[in-house]
Amino acid sequence: MSHLKLKDVSKAVWRNINGTMVRSSQMLSNVNLVVQRGDLVTIKGPCGSGKTTFLKLINRLSEADSGDILLNGIDIKKYPNVDLRQKMAMVSKEPVVFQGSVRDNLSLDMELWGEDIDLEVLARDTGIPEHLLDADIGKLSMGEKQKVCIARALANRPEILLLDEPTSYLDMESARKIEELLLNLCKEKGLTLFWVTTHGLERAKRIGGRRFVLNKGKLEKEYN
Numbered sequence: 001m002s003h004l005k006l007k008d009v010s011k012a013v014w015r016n017i018n019g020t021m022v023r024s025s026q027m028l029s030n031v032n033l034v035v036q037r038g039d040l041v042t043i044k045g046p047c048g049s050g051k052t053t054f055l056k057l058i059n060r061l062s063e064a065d066s067g068d069i070l071l072n073g074i075d076i077k078k079y080p081n082v083d084l085r086q087k088m089a090m091v092s093k094e095p096v097v098f099q100g101s102v103r104d105n106l107s108l109d110m111e112l113w114g115e116d117i118d119l120e121v122l123a124r125d126t127g128i129p130e131h132l133l134d135a136d137i138g139k140l141s142m143g144e145k146q147k148v149c150i151a152r153a154l155a156n157r158p159e160i161l162l163l164d165e166p167t168s169y170l171d172m173e174s175a176r177k178i179e180e181l182l183l184n185l186c187k188e189k190g191l192t193l194f195w196v197t198t199h200g201l202e203r204a205k206r207i208g209g210r211r212f213v214l215n216k217g218k219l220e221k222e223y224n
Contacts, residue, residue, distance in 0.1 A: 003037040003192055004058070004160065009067035010217075011053055027053045029217035030067070037159070040186055040193045040209025044222065049214040051196040055162045058194065059088040071159075089153035093165035095145035102140070103133045105148055106155060117155050126151040127181050143174035150182070160192045161185075168198075179207060 011028040027050035035041060045051050056062035058069060060076055069076045076084055098105055106119055123130055128147050132140070137148065146166060153161060163182065167175035186193045195207055211222040 003039070003072065004033075004035040005068075005070040006031055006033045006058075007068045007070070008032060009057065009064045009069060011050070011057060011062070011064050026217045028057070028064075028214075028219075031217075031219045033212075033219060035192060037192055038186070038190045040183075040195065040207070042195045042197065042207050042209050042211045043214060043219070044197055044211065045214035047198055050217065051198075051214055052164050054214065054219075055090060055164055055194060055196060058160070058162060059084055059090060061090070086156045087158055088160040088162060089156050089158040090162040090164065091146075091149050091153050091166050093168040095142060095149045097137050097145050097148060100137060101134050102128065102137050102148055105137055106133075106152055108152075122151050122155060125185070126154065127177070141174070143170050143178065146170065146178060147181070150178075150185075154185070158191070160194065163193060163195045165196055165198060183207070 009028060009031045010026070013025045013027055031054070033041075043051055043054065053062060057064050058076075060081065071079065071084075071087065079087070098108060102123075103119060106122065119133060120130055123133055126147050128144070128151060132144065137145065140148070150166070161182075166182070167178050170178065182193065182195075185191060193209070195209070197207070213220050213222050
């Protein structure tokens with residue numbers, strides 16, 4: 001059984017014009033994809049090509065107009081939203097953090113999902129120095145904040161990690177460290193990763209995995 005399967009998934013952008021909903025553009029058109037547990041899927045494409053929309057459809061932050069998305073053979077619409085968001089955590093390109101310490105930020109999700117996780121171990125696994133756990137998160141660098149966001153996502157013990165350009169705002173050195181961290185976590189923990197990027201072929205090759213391009217609503221396999 002496949003871990004995740006998309007079958008003929010389509011999504012359009014609709015606008016209200018004089019009280020009538022009119023389709024203004026087609027973001028995704030009859031997308032088909034089968035992903036096995038532990039796969040790394042890289043999705044490349046220019047801004048506005050539908051990459052973020054693609055990720056949001058997978059964990060129902062947005063709804064497809066047509067088609068089916070199955071997780072472990074079950075339609076994702078049959079999962080309670082709380083369960084689905086635990087199974088498929090998402091990390092945005094800009095770190096989203098809350099006031100307080102790093103420990104406060106990590107504990108927030110643990111309390112929300114009812115998880116009991118050793119924060120010191122979680123910090124070590126995600127490359128956060130233990131001494132930063134009680135640091136004011138507002139004083140951290142962008143790279144450190146992004147590690148906190150990744151740790152927060154992992155605290156849910158997800159099966160799938162959805163990465164929306166997680167290194168976009170980082171310098172090259174910080175970006176490479178985050179990439180290495182995520183790839184190691186994928187390998188060691190058997191996570192399924194969807195990694196979206198607007199960057200060129202070099203980064204896509206460096207990340208590796210199965211590479212696809214979103215082009216005019218179609219998901220095309222990249223062979224180069």
